[in-house]
Amino acid sequence: MTATEMSPFIGSAITEEQQEQQEQLAAAIGVADMPVSRKAITTQGQRISRGVRAALPPIAVFLVVLAAWYGVNAVLGARNFLVPRPDQVITEAIVGRTGQGLQILQSLLLTAEVAVIGLAIASVLGILWAVLMSQFRWFQRSTYPYAVILQCIPILALVPLIGVWFGYELNARIIVCVMIALFPMVANTLFGLQSVEKSQRELFQLQRASRFTVLTKLQFPAALPSIFVGLRTSAGLAVVGAIVGDFFFQRGTPGIGSLMQTYTRLLSYPQLFAAIIGASLLGVLMFFIFGLIGKVAVGKWYDPAN
Amino acid sequence: MAITAPSPMTTTAVDDEKPLVDFRNVAMKFPNGTVALSGVDITVDRGEFVTVVGPSGCGKSTLLRIASGLEQASEGTATVTTDRIGYVFQDATLLAWRDVQRNVELLAELNRRPKAERREKAKAAIDLVGLTGFEKNLPKQLSGGMKMRASLARSLTLDPELFLFDEPFGALDEITRERLNDELIQLFVREGFAGMFITHSVSEAVYLSTRVVVMSGRPGKIVRAFDIPFPMPRDPDIRFTAEFAELVGDVSHALREGHQG
Numbered sequence: 001m002t003a004t005e006m007s008p009f010i011g012s013a014i015t016e017e018q019q020e021q022q023e024q025l026a027a028a029i030g031v032a033d034m035p036v037s038r039k040a041i042t043t044q045g046q047r048i049s050r051g052v053r054a055a056l057p058p059i060a061v062f063l064v065v066l067a068a069w070y071g072v073n074a075v076l077g078a079r080n081f082l083v084p085r086p087d088q089v090i091t092e093a094i095v096g097r098t099g100q101g102l103q104i105l106q107s108l109l110l111t112a113e114v115a116v117i118g119l120a121i122a123s124v125l126g127i128l129w130a131v132l133m134s135q136f137r138w139f140q141r142s143t144y145p146y147a148v149i150l151q152c153i154p155i156l157a158l159v160p161l162i163g164v165w166f167g168y169e170l171n172a173r174i175i176v177c178v179m180i181a182l183f184p185m186v187a188n189t190l191f192g193l194q195s196v197e198k199s200q201r202e203l204f205q206l207q208r209a210s211r212f213t214v215l216t217k218l219q220f221p222a223a224l225p226s227i228f229v230g231l232r233t234s235a236g237l238a239v240v241g242a243i244v245g246d247f248f249f250q251r252g253t254p255g256i257g258s259l260m261q262t263y264t265r266l267l268s269y270p271q272l273f274a275a276i277i278g279a280s281l282l283g284v285l286m287f288f289i290f291g292l293i294g295k296v297a298v299g300k301w302y303d304p305a306n
Numbered sequence: 307m308a309i310t311a312p313s314p315m316t317t318t319a320v321d322d323e324k325p326l327v328d329f330r331n332v333a334m335k336f337p338n339g340t341v342a343l344s345g346v347d348i349t350v351d352r353g354e355f356v357t358v359v360g361p362s363g364c365g366k367s368t369l370l371r372i373a374s375g376l377e378q379a380s381e382g383t384a385t386v387t388t389d390r391i392g393y394v395f396q397d398a399t400l401l402a403w404r405d406v407q408r409n410v411e412l413l414a415e416l417n418r419r420p421k422a423e424r425r426e427k428a429k430a431a432i433d434l435v436g437l438t439g440f441e442k443n444l445p446k447q448l449s450g451g452m453k454m455r456a457s458l459a460r461s462l463t464l465d466p467e468l469f470l471f472d473e474p475f476g477a478l479d480e481i482t483r484e485r486l487n488d489e490l491i492q493l494f495v496r497e498g499f500a501g502m503f504i505t506h507s508v509s510e511a512v513y514l515s516t517r518v519v520v521m522s523g524r525p526g527k528i529v530r531a532f533d534i535p536f537p538m539p540r541d542p543d544i545r546f547t548a549e550f551a552e553l554v555g556d557v558s559h560a561l562r563e564g565h566q567g
Binding site: 197199200202203204205206207209213217218221222224298300301302303 | 375397401403412413415416417
């Protein structure tokens with residue numbers, strides 16, 4: 001049978017299989033909770049309806065939470081300023097007073113900037129550290145325990161010290177961010193680099209491939225799915241780190257964390273809620289973006305079954 | 307042991323006298339004390355396809371690992387007179403992020419061959435194993451049999467004089483396995499490499515080989531060797547002849563005796 005005769009059959013087999021595997025991958029890298037955007041790209045009507053069906057339950061939960069929110073506000077009576085209604089959050093904090101929504105947005109952008117810089121530094125450091133550990137046994141033995149310890153130290157306890165050493169501005173915030181986001185990068189990259197099968201390693205060994213070739217042509221590509229899992233986890237943590245940094249280091253332009261403290265002091269609860277929602281969205285957005293980057297980068301070939 | 311009759315496949319180069327693989331009194335003790343092989347003599351000449359059968363853990367794979375240079379024998383001498391060695395693993399060991407074409411190019415790439423040569427070699431090898439048209443497919447889009455074909459093609463780019471197979475078809479279904487056996491014989495006849503093949507399946511061993519070597523359980527020793535007289539390429543229908551059945555029976559008996567002893 002010639003290839004052209006075969007390919008239509010193979011083609012259709014692939015799309016179905018790929019679809020399934022993409023779903024597995026999505027589940028593995030945790031974007032399965034974003035089914036709408038994932039499915040909306042596909043063209044077949046059947047899939048869109050599947051996407052809509054997948055989106056319905058979360059939407060239902062959202063509506064229930066919204067209703068509960070209004071309920072709590074109503075029950076609180078005179079103290080209902082503690083839980084401002086969603087519409088109050090929108091009218092008073094975002095569109096109501098001039099400049100307020102803009103201020104929240106600006107702080108969010110600053111926090112996002114810190115988180116992205118922190119994540120970038122943590123990724124580079126983490127991948128480098130893991131690569132060195134994978135290449136030199138002694139380096140792994142002597143330094144990996146400290147990566148674990150770094151993960152166990154309550155970073156909050158170190159934060160005052162970081163302020164003393166590095167000042168109370170952007171640098172200190174980035175350092176907190178890096179410390180919080182580093183471990184998942186190190187651990188996941190190392191896991192990926194070491195997950196290469198023995199026979200694949202021997203395939204390279206038989207051609208007398210150098211250690212560097214094994215790293216660049218085998219270990220590193222094989223580690224990419226794990227690296228992206230680490231990146232996605234670290235992206236979420238980087239946002240947490242940036243906000244923690246905001247809380248403690250309040251010099252310079254305020255990030256969303258310091259803005260939250262200001263609103264708390266001023267009893268501006270609608271604004272506080274808007275800031276909290278904004279910060280949450282930022283976390284979700286980072287998580288989602290890096291999940292998506294991972295999917296685009298390795299989803300085509302990555303087969304979680306193997 | 308293993309007196310090898312001159313094979314009809316032998317080519318006419320000058321140093322053909324020397325066997326490609328010559329193991330003498332080879333033993334393998336692992337650092338943990340396991341004795342995998344003991345006093346093994348085995349030769350593989352040009353034009354031969356030698357299959358080793360034996361119970362699990364008898365050190366069959368260790369023989370290939372020593373022949374390929376992945377391991378050093380702890381006793382005896384293991385001489386291999388070629389460095390053009392193809393090695394096919396139990397699993398296809400394809401790189402998941404490379405399509406078939408780039409997987410097949412890998413070994414030439416590791417040996418720093420020029421790009422044009424790589425591409426040409428890969429194309430020819432892909433053609434030989436019948437994967438033409440699937441060059442752009444990723445491993446996850448291939449069936450088990452197709453993956454194995456890609457793996458074979460990858461080794462073929464080395465123009466191997468000696469081809470080592472470590473239970474390559476063990477994970478495949480019966481029909482695919484038989485088809486790949488026939489294709490392997492075609493390649494053996496056409497490409498003229500010598501083969502050393504490991505399997506659990508006695509009928510696969512008899513069908514593929516010019517000689518079948520039976521090993522005993524741990525520590526692995528050679529119990530008997532059988533010359534297989536059927537002409538190459540094999541006619542698939544020999545599987546149903548009395549002569550074939552008798553040989554399979556003899557090999558199975560030797561295998562069982564070795565297992566008890």
